[in-house]
Amino acid sequence: KYEKIWMTLGSASLAIFLAILGISSVHAGHTPAASGIETINPDFVESDSRFGNPGLYESDSGDYDYDLYFTASAFMYEPREVEIPKGSRVRIQAATKDVIHGFSVAGTNVNMMVEPGLVSTYTANFNKTGEFLIICNEYCGVGHADMISMIKVV
Ligand code: CUA
The missing domain is CATH 1.20.5 (Single alpha-helices involved in coiled-coils or other helix-helix interfaces)
Structure with a gap:
């Protein structure tokens, strides 16, 4: 037993x-x-002063040098191109205006999904000069393959 x-x-x-x-x-x-992901109000992307005018902003945080804001929409990113000084530590924030997009910086380990209602964040060091293509790696419609932007590290 x-x-x-x-x-x-x-x-x-x-x-x-x-x-x-x-x-x-x-x-x-x-x-x-x-x-890395923060929830936002759906109309935030249009109304926020930085997502409304996406690009590179100097940061007063001690953790990184710049804030870089990107918006994704069918079928483009804004800004279309951005210059980053070599050696910068940059906090990238990306948000979508419509459907799910990807945000992948070719040749780096920056690779995010950008979902409606969320801010995707990635902090990266840009220590090499060159041109780095940003591509969408989530299928988002007919213009998916043309959805690109460029980071130029100078
Ligand atoms: Cu945007 Cu695929």
Whole structure:
């Protein structure tokens, strides 16, 4: 009869273990939103002074040199092109005016999804001069392949 107790204990602890696994995986599924993505009001992109006039802004934060604002819409980014001084640490913030777009800077590890109602954020160092193409890597419609912008590190 001891065996039965051990069997019961065994399956009970297995059930608890699985429950913990389930909880932590659900939790992990939500954590990417906490880092790098901030929820915004849908009309924010039009009304915000910086998203309304996207581009490079000097930052007074000690953590990075510039704030770089981008808007994505079918089928373009604004600004169409931006110059960044070499050696800058830049906090990129991107928001969409319509559907889901991508925001990937070729040749770097900057790669984000830009979703309606969210601000996608990525802080990156630009230590190499050159031209870096920004491409949309989420299919967004007929103009998807033409949706590009350019970062020039000078
Ligand atoms: Cu925007 Cu694909």
